[in-house]
Amino acid sequence: MSGRPKPLPVLGDELSRTYWEAAAEGRLLLQRCRACGAYQHYPRGHCVRCFAPDPEWVEAAGSGRLHTFSIVQRTSDPSFEDDVPYAFGIVELDEGPRLAVNVVDTPLEELACDLPVSIVFTPAAGGIALPNATRKEAG
Amino acid sequence: MGLSGQVAIVGAYESPRRKAPGMHPFELQAECVRGALEDAGLSLADVDGFCTAAGFPGEGGAWMDTCEVAEWLGIHPAFLDGTDTGGAAPLSQAGHAAAAIATGLADVVVVSYAACSYSGAADFDTPPPGWGPYGYEAPYGLTTVAAYALAAQRHMHELGTTPEQLALVAVQCRANAAANPDARYRDPLTVEDVLASPVIASPLHRLDCCVVTDSGGAIVLTGPSRAASCRKRPVWLLGFGEAAGQVQMSQMWPYTETVARVSGPRALAMAGVTLDDLDCAQIYDSFTITVLLTLESLGFCERGEGGAFVESGALAPAGSLPINTDGGGLSSNHPGRRGIFTLIEGVRQLRGESPGVQLADPKLVLCHGTGGSLSATATVILGI
Numbered sequence: 001m002s003g004r005p006k007p008l009p010v011l012g013d014e015l016s017r018t019y020w021e022a023a024a025e026g027r028l029l030l031q032r033c034r035a036c037g038a039y040q041h042y043p044r045g046h047c048v049r050c051f052a053p054d055p056e057w058v059e060a061a062g063s064g065r066l067h068t069f070s071i072v073q074r075t076s077d078p079s080f081e082d083d084v085p086y087a088f089g090i091v092e093l094d095e096g097p098r099l100a101v102n103v104v105d106t107p108l109e110e111l112a113c114d115l116p117v118s119i120v121f122t123p124a125a126g127g128i129a130l131p132n133a134t135r136k137e138a139g
Numbered sequence: 140m141g142l143s144g145q146v147a148i149v150g151a152y153e154s155p156r157r158k159a160p161g162m163h164p165f166e167l168q169a170e171c172v173r174g175a176l177e178d179a180g181l182s183l184a185d186v187d188g189f190c191t192a193a194g195f196p197g198e199g200g201a202w203m204d205t206c207e208v209a210e211w212l213g214i215h216p217a218f219l220d221g222t223d224t225g226g227a228a229p230l231s232q233a234g235h236a237a238a239a240i241a242t243g244l245a246d247v248v249v250v251s252y253a254a255c256s257y258s259g260a261a262d263f264d265t266p267p268p269g270w271g272p273y274g275y276e277a278p279y280g281l282t283t284v285a286a287y288a289l290a291a292q293r294h295m296h297e298l299g300t301t302p303e304q305l306a307l308v309a310v311q312c313r314a315n316a317a318a319n320p321d322a323r324y325r326d327p328l329t330v331e332d333v334l335a336s337p338v339i340a341s342p343l344h345r346l347d348c349c350v351v352t353d354s355g356g357a358i359v360l361t362g363p364s365r366a367a368s369c370r371k372r373p374v375w376l377l378g379f380g381e382a383a384g385q386v387q388m389s390q391m392w393p394y395t396e397t398v399a400r401v402s403g404p405r406a407l408a409m410a411g412v413t414l415d416d417l418d419c420a421q422i423y424d425s426f427t428i429t430v431l432l433t434l435e436s437l438g439f440c441e442r443g444e445g446g447a448f449v450e451s452g453a454l455a456p457a458g459s460l461p462i463n464t465d466g467g468g469l470s471s472n473h474p475g476r477r478g479i480f481t482l483i484e485g486v487r488q489l490r491g492e493s494p495g496v497q498l499a500d501p502k503l504v505l506c507h508g509t510g511g512s513l514s515a516t517a518t519v520i521l522g523i
C-alpha cells in the first residue's frame with residue numbers, strides 16, 4: 001500500500017452528497033429532466049440538454065454495456081501503483097448516460113467494447129462506495 | 140471576420156533544450172521570449188500584449204499564472220490572455236492575439252510557453268480535488284494515457300483501426316526527427332519497435348506516446364506596418380478556430396472524433412482556403428491516436444479511414460499531407476502544451492528554416508492543437 005491515499009469524491013455540495021450517499025446504500029442515481037425527459041450523469045442542478053432547472057433523481061437499473069476501456073499498466077499516481085494492471089472503463093447505461101468505472105471481478109482478457117455489464121458497488125475509504133462494472137452473468 | 144494581411148507572426152523561437160534541470164520554467168519562458176523577439180528584431184519594450192498558460196504541473200505558475208510570468212519578465216502588458224485549452228492553449232492565444240491586433244487592442248503580442256515536465260517529474264495522472272466533476276472520475280485511476288486509450292480502443296472496435304496503423308504515425312515522426320539536431324530522439328524506428336514497446340494503457344504502447352521534455356517556445360505577432368520593418372519576412376495568420384469538447388471522459392461523445400470537426404472548418408473558412416490548398420500540417424501528436432482522430436475530424440479523410448490514409452504514405456514529406464516536419468511531440472519536443480511548437484514549425488516551414496524536413500517552397504500550413512483529454516482544439520492557418 002502506497003503512502004498517499006487514493007483520490008475520493010468530496011461531498012461538498014447537495015448534488016454530490018445526494019449521489020454518493022445513495023451509492024453508499026448500493027443505489028446508482030441518475031437525473032431526468034422534468035422538461036425534456038433526458039437522463040444525465042454527472043449530477044447538476046439543471047439539464048445539460050435544455051437547461052431546464054431541477055432535474056429529478058431517478059434510480060438507474062444498473063445495467064449497460066462497456067462502451068470503451070483501457071487496461072492501465074503504468075501510472076505516475078502512487079496511490080494506484082499497487083493496483084496495476086486495472087481496467088478503467090466507460091459504461092453506457094441502459095438509460096443512456098455514460099459512467100466512469102473500474103471493471104471488477106472480470107478477467108482482463110475478457111474485456112471488450114460493448115460487453116454487457118452490471119453495476120456493482122465497491123467499498124472505498126471514508127464510507128464511500130464506488131459504482132463499478134462487472135461482466136453480466138449469461139442468461 | 141477575416142484576418143488576411145492584418146496580422147503577422149514576425150518572430151519564432153523554440154528552445155533547443157530538452158532537459159533543463161535546476162531551471163525554473165519562468166526563466167525558460169524568458170529565454171523563449173528573448174529568442175522570439177531577437178528573431179523579429181524587436182525588444183521587450185515593444186511588447187504590449189502577453190499570452191501564456193503556466194498553471195499545469197511543471198509550468199511554475201500558481202494562482203495568476205499569466206500575470207506571474209509577465210511579472211517575472213518585468214513587463215506590464217495592456218492585453219493579456221491565458222485561455223486554457225490544454226495543449227492547444229498557445230494556438231488559442233495566438234488566435235485571440237490576432238483578434239486583438241486586428242481590432243487595435245494590442246500592437247505587439249508575445250505568445251510564450253515553457254515547462255520543466257522532465258526534470259520536475261510532472262505528475263499528469265493525479266487529478267485535481269474531487270469536489271465537483273472530477274469527483275466522479277478521479278477515484279477510478281484514469282491516467283492521461285488511458286484517457287486517449289479509450290478513444291483508440293473504441294476506434295479499433297468500431298472502425299477497424301489497427302495498432303500497426305497507429306504505430307506508423309510514430310514511425311513517420313521519428314523519420315522526420317532524424318535531421319533535427321535538437322530532437323529528443325532521432326534513431327530510426329519501426330512499426331515492430333512501437334508494438335514491442337511496453338503497453339502503458341491498452342491499446343497504447345510507450346512509443347505511441349509523446350516524449351516528455353523540459354523546453355519552451357514563443358512567437359511574436361504584430362500588424363502589417365510594424366511587420367514590414369521586422370528582420371524576417373512576415374508569416375501571415377490567415378485563419379483561426381477553436382472549440383471546447385469535454386473534460387471528463389464520461390462526457391465525451393462520440394469517442395472516435397474530436398472537436399477539430401468544429402475548429403478546423405472555422406479556421407479554413409476564415410482563411411478562405413480548403414484542405415486541398417494546404418502544403419503541410421503540424422498536428423498535435425500527444426499520442427498516435429491524437430493524430431489519427433485529428434486527420435479524420437479535420438476532414439483530410441473520412442471517419443474510419445485514418446488508418447488507411449496513414450498507410451498510404453500521405454503523411455511522408457513526399458506525400459499529399461506531410462505532417463510534423465520537426466519530428467513532432469512523438470520524437471522531438473513535448474514539455475506539456477505542444478501547441479506552441481506547431482506554430483513555430485509552421486513559421487519555420489514557410490520561411491524555409493525547418494530544423495527537420497524542409498519542404499520545397501510551402502505557402503500554406505495548418506497548425507492544430509488538441510488539449511487535455513481530447514478536450515479542446517484550436518486550429519491556425521498560416522501563409523506566406
Ligand SMILES: [Zn+2]
Pocket residue numbers: 033034035036037038047048049050051052
Ligand atoms: Zn431537459
